[in-house]
Amino acid sequence: MRLISIDALQPGMVVARTIWNEAGLPLLQKDAKISIPIINRLRQLNIKYLYIDDKLSQGIEVSELIAPEKRLEVVKVIKDSFKKLRGIEGKDVSYVLDKQSNEIKMLVDNLLESILNSNEMLTVLTDSYLYDEYLYQHSFQVTLYSIAIAKELGYKYDDLRLIGIGAMLHDVGKLQVPTNIIMKPGHLTNEEFDIMKEHARFGFDILRNLHSISLLVAHCAFQHHERLDGSGYPRGLVDHEIHPFAKIIAVADVFDAVTSNRVYREKMLPSQGIEIIEAGSGTMFDQRVVDAFKRSVVHFSNGTIVLLSDGRRGIVAKQNMNNSARPYIRIFEENNTMLKSTYIISLEEYPELSVNKIETEYISHVE
Structure with a gap:
């Protein structure tokens, strides 16, 4: 799953995490498909971000300490x-x-x-x-x-x-x-x-x-x-x-x-x-x-798209329990070119690298 801005939501995207209201009732169920009416309703509710499932974030989970x-x-x-x-x-x-x-x-x-x-x-x-x-x-x-x-x-x-x-x-x-x-x-x-x-x-x-x-x-x-x-x-x-x-x-x-x-x-x-x-x-x-x-506290949540200081783009795949500011990144793009196969790096092993930008409005072209 990955985090995406409401402004980047598109019809057909799949919801990865249920949104609950204060009564404990689901407002939007996991696995629901996004539609224009749903996007409009989310805007009315002042929701800024959503977790979606796509191939780019396949296998990435966001854990929850309290059920x-x-x-x-x-x-x-x-x-x-x-x-x-x-x-x-x-x-x-x-x-x-x-x-x-x-x-x-x-x-x-x-x-x-x-x-x-x-x-x-x-x-x-x-x-x-x-x-x-x-x-x-x-x-x-x-x-x-x-x-x-x-x-x-x-x-x-x-x-x-x-x-x-x-x-x-x-x-x-x-x-x-x-x-x-x-x-x-x-x-x-x-x-x-x-x-x-x-x-x-x-x-x-x-x-x-x-x-x-x-x-x-x-x-x-x-x-x-x-x-x-x-x-x-x-x-x-x-x-x-x-x-x-x-x-x-x-x-x-x-x-x-x-x-x-x-x-x-x-x-x-x-x-x-x-x-x-x-x-x-x-x-x-x-x-x-x-x-x-x-x-x-997690600095960069799993499923967050980040642009690194060397121009590579990736998605936070896993947390580093020894250094919460330096998670594991699944690299999927180099020089603005989508890679045929991804690979994972640990930011802790590359002290010269930093996160330049969080890109919640990134649109994946991976089908």
Whole structure:
């Protein structure tokens, strides 16, 4: 299978991965043939990318650490739990969330089991899942990334569990922000952004009153937008003042935000999101956390067409577990000429080579 931009989709192409909605129902089934009406519908749903099957990508698979059924179940529980908090104010929010805490802990325990029992890196599954509200998917994704980073950093189970709970609840304060600000399709005004920034403080106030969850979880919500150089919010804390758990969640939060569709801008591909994180390493984000993150997350997903610095074109065929930034590439084109037979190289063995461009709009002429 390979990743293709919606702008390059053509009638007759075959869907390689089912697209699911928030109810756990398939919107577009695997093996379905693309048609003009389907392309138009995908555009209406704001889908930017799709996995297709063709001869060029034959035998290439995109692995999924969390099974679709489990992912959808977790997001549904997050959604149900958070919806119970909407419209409630003051200590009543903490009371209701306290009653939900066992379910949230169970979700984190299940995710921990999957991550700890696997040596795979996390793959961003582009547009394979659609949710009616970004908050629920984001809470799930940030939990996955945060646990993976913390695992790579060597944290033990009890701390991994706390980090997971903190990540799942890091944005709970957004439930206290007016919906018209959360869902605004354009850029926020300065006044609106000031209100949005208060979600970190709202989250802390909600979580610090819980009897069933550690106070550290409240600090994860309070500090996940703080930055090492003091440029973050809500308190402008600097490096030594920020809890290590919040430093982890900060990286996971930004990466998922930029690699997800938002109402005010389009998503980035994983490698572009990683560049954003790298650019802030040592100034905004903790260097050790960034390095662990880069080892934990797939940079170039399997099935991605890439143009190499020497002009060769290929498709990511397999991940390199020792160096996530240097995967195995199936070369199919040299000097803009399609090869009669492909061959595979490991970028790790060719340090002089780099990926110049990701080509999701590439049209294969292989029949």
